[in-house]
Amino acid sequence: MTTPPRLMFVLPSLIGGGAEKVFVDLANWMVEQGVDVHIVCIQHTGALRENVSSSVHVHTLHVSRLLFAIPALRRVIKATNPDAILSTMTHVNFILLLATRLLGNYSGQLAIQEVALFSRSRGMKDRVLSFFLKFIYSRADRVIAVSDGIAIELSKLLPNRQSIDVIANPINLKKIKILSQHGGSHPWLLDNSLKVVLAVGRLSNEKDFPTLIRAFAKVHNANENTRLIILGDGTLRNSLQELIHELSISDCVEMPGFVENPYVMMAQADLFVLSSVAEGFALVLAEALACGCPVVTTDCGAEPKKMIEQGRFGHITPVGNDDAMAIIILKSLETVSHKNNMPEHIRTYDIDVIAHQYLGVLQISELFKREPFD
Numbered sequence: 001m002t003t004p005p006r007l008m009f010v011l012p013s014l015i016g017g018g019a020e021k022v023f024v025d026l027a028n029w030m031v032e033q034g035v036d037v038h039i040v041c042i043q044h045t046g047a048l049r050e051n052v053s054s055s056v057h058v059h060t061l062h063v064s065r066l067l068f069a070i071p072a073l074r075r076v077i078k079a080t081n082p083d084a085i086l087s088t089m090t091h092v093n094f095i096l097l098l099a100t101r102l103l104g105n106y107s108g109q110l111a112i113q114e115v116a117l118f119s120r121s122r123g124m125k126d127r128v129l130s131f132f133l134k135f136i137y138s139r140a141d142r143v144i145a146v147s148d149g150i151a152i153e154l155s156k157l158l159p160n161r162q163s164i165d166v167i168a169n170p171i172n173l174k175k176i177k178i179l180s181q182h183g184g185s186h187p188w189l190l191d192n193s194l195k196v197v198l199a200v201g202r203l204s205n206e207k208d209f210p211t212l213i214r215a216f217a218k219v220h221n222a223n224e225n226t227r228l229i230i231l232g233d234g235t236l237r238n239s240l241q242e243l244i245h246e247l248s249i250s251d252c253v254e255m256p257g258f259v260e261n262p263y264v265m266m267a268q269a270d271l272f273v274l275s276s277v278a279e280g281f282a283l284v285l286a287e288a289l290a291c292g293c294p295v296v297t298t299d300c301g302a303e304p305k306k307m308i309e310q311g312r313f314g315h316i317t318p319v320g321n322d323d324a325m326a327i328i329i330l331k332s333l334e335t336v337s338h339k340n341n342m343p344e345h346i347r348t349y350d351i352d353v354i355a356h357q358y359l360g361v362l363q364i365s366e367l368f369k370r371e372p373f374d
Helices: 018-032 047-051 066-080 090-102 124-139 148-157 173-179 209-222 237-246 263-268 283-290 302-307 322-335 344-349 351-362
Strands: 006-011 036-041 057-060 084-088 109-114 142-145 195-200 226-231 253-257 271-274 295-298 315-317
Touching: 006 018, 006 066, 006 090, 018 036, 018 047, 018 084, 018 283, 018 351, 036 066, 057 066, 066 090, 084 090, 084 351, 090 109, 090 124, 109 351, 124 148, 142 148, 142 351, 148 302, 173 263, 173 283, 195 209, 195 263, 195 283, 195 322, 209 226, 209 237, 209 322, 237 253, 263 283, 271 283, 271 322, 283 295, 283 302, 283 344, 295 302, 295 322, 315 322, 344 351
Parallel strands: 006 036, 006 084, 036 057, 084 109, 109 142, 195 226, 195 271, 226 253, 271 295, 295 315
Antiparallel strands: none
8 A cells, every 4th residue: 555645834833824824725635635744833833723634633842932943843854754844934944944954864855935025124134034045945945935026036035046936825715605605794794884894914014904094094084884894813903902092993993803714704895905015925815806805905015916917806005005095995985886706817826726736846746765854
C-alpha cells in the first residue's frame, strides 16, 4: 500500500485572520484528497481551530517569542518528516527557513507564501527585515506570492531568483453559497428601512478602520437611516470604540467581534467597504463579491482593483481619506437598489482551482525519496 504524501502547513496561529483561514481551507481540501496533513501553530490556536477537519493533525508550540519556536519546530518536523512544508506570513517564513535550512538539513520541498506589500513598509525595522529576507528567502525551494503586485516586489527583493509563483488566495464558493443562506444575522440587516454598511477584518492599523468610522459619521449625518457593522477582533478594539463614542455614533455602529459565518451578513448588507492602507490580496473583498454584495475599496493594492475590474464591479476611493470615502459610500447606497450577481471572474479564486495549483507547486503528488530531517 502506497503511503500518502505528507504536507505540513506552518502559520502563527488559528485566529480569525485571512491568511489563517486560507491555510485551514487548503488543509481541509488536501486531507479530503488523501494527503496526510499537519498544521503547526507557532504560538497558539484560536477561533478557527473548530473549522479544522478532524483528519488534520494540529501541533501547537505555545512559545512566547518567535525565536523560541525554532527548537520546538525542528522537533515537530523531525517527528513528522513531511514531504513538503508550506508557511505563510513574513515572520513565520523567516523562522521556518532558519529552522530547516540554516540550522538544519531538511531536504523535502520547502515553499513560503508571501502576503505582504513591502513597498508600503517604510520603517527602519522593515528595511532591516528586507535586508535579511534577501538572504534567507533564497533558501526556499519555491516562493509563492498571492498577487502579481507582491510577485513584482519579491522579484526586486530577490533579483537572482529565476521565478516566483503567483497563486491567489482561495475562497470556497460552495461553502460560501451554503453559509450565505443560513445562520445568524443581525437585526439591522433584517430592517428594510435601514442601509447597512459592513466591514470585516482584524482590528489592526493596516485595516484603517478609523478612516471608515470617520467616513461613516459623515454618512450618518447625511442619512440617519444608515448603520455600520465591523466584524473582527484585534488590539485596536478599545481605541476604535473610543472614537465611535467621540463621534456620537455609538447607537448606529456595532463591532460584534469575530463571527464564524460572515457570509450571511455579506449577502444581506447594502454595501461592503474595504478601508485598508495596504492589501496583498484582500480575501474578504473576494468573499463579499462572491456573496453578491456591492463593494467599495480603497486604492490599497493591485489585487483589490483587479477583483472589481478597475471599477466595473465596485468603487475605488483614496487610502486614508474619510471625506472621499463618505462621498463614495453615500453615492453607492443611493444608486444600488438590488443585489449583484457574483462576477464570473471570481470563480478563478475557487478552492478547487487554487488548491490544484498548490499541488503542482509543492509536487505533493510525488513521494519524495530523501534522507530524514536531522
